Amino acid sequence: MISTKRVLLQASVVLALVALAGFGAMRLEFVQDWALLRVFSTTTPDADAPAEADALSASVCGSRSPIPDPARAEACVLVQAGERLFVVDVGDGSVARLRQWATPFNKIEAVMLTHLHSDHISDLADMHLATWVLQDRPAKLPVYGPVGVEQVTAGFEMAYGIDYGLRNAHHGDSLAPLSVAGFDPRPIDNDALTIIDEGDLKVSAFLVDHPPIVPAYGYRFDYKGRSLVISGDTNKSQAMIDNSRGVDVLFHEAQSNEILNIMIDASRANSADKLAQLFEDIQTYHTTPIEAAEVANEAGVKHLVFYHLAPSPRNSIIANRLLRGVKEVRPDNWTLSVDGTRVTLPVGSDKILLDEVD
Ligand SMILES: [Zn+2]
Numbered sequence: 001m002i003s004t005k006r007v008l009l010q011a012s013v014v015l016a017l018v019a020l021a022g023f024g025a026m027r028l029e030f031v032q033d034w035a036l037l038r039v040f041s042t043t044t045p046d047a048d049a050p051a052e053a054d055a056l057s058a059s060v061c062g063s064r065s066p067i068p069d070p071a072r073a074e075a076c077v078l079v080q081a082g083e084r085l086f087v088v089d090v091g092d093g094s095v096a097r098l099r100q101w102a103t104p105f106n107k108i109e110a111v112m113l114t115h116l117h118s119d120h121i122s123d124l125a126d127m128h129l130a131t132w133v134l135q136d137r138p139a140k141l142p143v144y145g146p147v148g149v150e151q152v153t154a155g156f157e158m159a160y161g162i163d164y165g166l167r168n169a170h171h172g173d174s175l176a177p178l179s180v181a182g183f184d185p186r187p188i189d190n191d192a193l194t195i196i197d198e199g200d201l202k203v204s205a206f207l208v209d210h211p212p213i214v215p216a217y218g219y220r221f222d223y224k225g226r227s228l229v230i231s232g233d234t235n236k237s238q239a240m241i242d243n244s245r246g247v248d249v250l251f252h253e254a255q256s257n258e259i260l261n262i263m264i265d266a267s268r269a270n271s272a273d274k275l276a277q278l279f280e281d282i283q284t285y286h287t288t289p290i291e292a293a294e295v296a297n298e299a300g301v302k303h304l305v306f307y308h309l310a311p312s313p314r315n316s317i318i319a320n321r322l323l324r325g326v327k328e329v330r331p332d333n334w335t336l337s338v339d340g341t342r343v344t345l346p347v348g349s350d351k352i353l354l355d356e357v358d
Pocket residue numbers: 065066075117119120233308
């Protein structure tokens with residue numbers, strides 16, 4: 001009778017040989033080319049992909065605040081209403097995240113900026129490039145935002161004007177047309193906060209409370225009976241409650257002042273008094289996770305997604321500390337986002353589907 005030990009030994013030898021053969025095969029040029037073709041086939045947008053089911057959806061393309069985290073990009077939410085795509089805020093690293101998902105940049109109609117802090121606008125240059133070269137964009141990229149957005153887009157155009165010319169000279173008008181290079185800034189009028197109202201889609205801005213940054217906006221999307229709100233940066237505010245009433249999903253920023261206080265103690269202990277001062281300053285214009293849960297409850301929001309996390313948790317200890325007390329306020333129907341957290345709201349149902357884009 002063959003012993004179990006001997007069977008295991010033989011199986012290990014076979015597995016090792018298979019692994020060696022595989023490793024050897026990857027050194028063959030035609031195998032390398034075949035493997036690369038497989039990878040690029042799945043990471044290039046497929047123009048012939050079948051239409052998805054009609055839905056309103058939103059994916060977190062940047063879940064962190066300016067506090068660094070190598071696994072996350074700064075503020076960004078990709079919103080899809082049927083076939084129409086919009087991006088709310090484009091913080092550092094967010095366009096790389098969208099590229100990683102093979103996002104069809106030709107379908108992005110506009111960028112909506114909640115306010116003009118750097119962690120919400122710094123990837124505008126990459127967003128412009130991603131929606132311009134090869135994308136047949138019919139016009140300059142519309143960018144909605146607070147008054148001052150014209151200065152921001154003009155600044156990016158000045159900084160990247162040489163690049164536009166170089167790419168046009170190299171690739172020509174068919175791939176990189178200069179006539180649509182640049183931005184179409186659309187400063188929001190506080191007396192006309194509905195910025196899109198076309199057929200089944202309505203997008204509204206509303207004023208939030210992020211002093212001394214005035215104005216700062218949140219955005220609400222309504223599409224065929226489904227709805228979502230994105231807070232941008234704000235204190236706990238009545239405006240957030242009023243504009244989120246009954247929505248399916250609320251994406252709300254979250255900052256743990258309790259963790260910041262620990263960071264202040266650590267900074268002072270290391271004589272980093274200016275850093276401690278900064279951590280004190282930012283406590284005046286954000287919302288704690290518990291407060292965000294209260295907002296969601298008071299507004300009757302069906303599902304709450306925490307994003308723009310300060311700090312974003314790099315491990316379960318920080319996550320648990322960040323969320324301490326939330327369950328007592330709102331036992332369920334909330335999600336702590338990562339980059340890739342996606343909520344899908346199918347039209348004609350009350351389902352709220354959660355998954356992760358990768
Ligand atoms: Zn911010």
